[in-house]
Amino acid sequence: VARIKRHTKLPVCVGFGIRTPEAARGIAENADGAVVGTALVDALAASLDAEGHGTAKTVTAVADLVAALAQGVRGAQQAAE
Numbered sequence: 001v002a003r004i005k006r007h008t009k010l011p012v013c014v015g016f017g018i019r020t021p022e023a024a025r026g027i028a029e030n031a032d033g034a035v036v037g038t039a040l041v042d043a044l045a046a047s048l049d050a051e052g053h054g055t056a057k058t059v060t061a062v063a064d065l066v067a068a069l070a071q072g073v074r075g076a077q078q079a080a081e
C-alpha cells in the first residue's frame with residue numbers, strides 16, 4: 001500500500017481478506033479505505049432460512065459485522081492521532 005501511495009494522490013483502498021475487526025484495523029493503518037464484500041455476503045447467507053429468505057436475524061447479523069469492522073477502523077484512526 002505504501003508503495004502504491006507513493007505513485008498516486010488518489011485514495012488507495014484494499015479489499016482482500018477483511019473479515020475481522022483486527023484485519024480492518026490492519027488495513028486502515030496504511031490504506032485510505034477497506035472494502036468488505038465476501039464477509040458481508042457470508043454473514044447475510046448464514047442468516048437466511050431454508051428457502052433463502054431473510055429472517056429476524058438477517059439485519060442484525062450484517063449490522064453487527066459492519067459495526068465490528070468499523071470499530072477496527074476507528075481503532076486505527078485513534079492510534080494514528
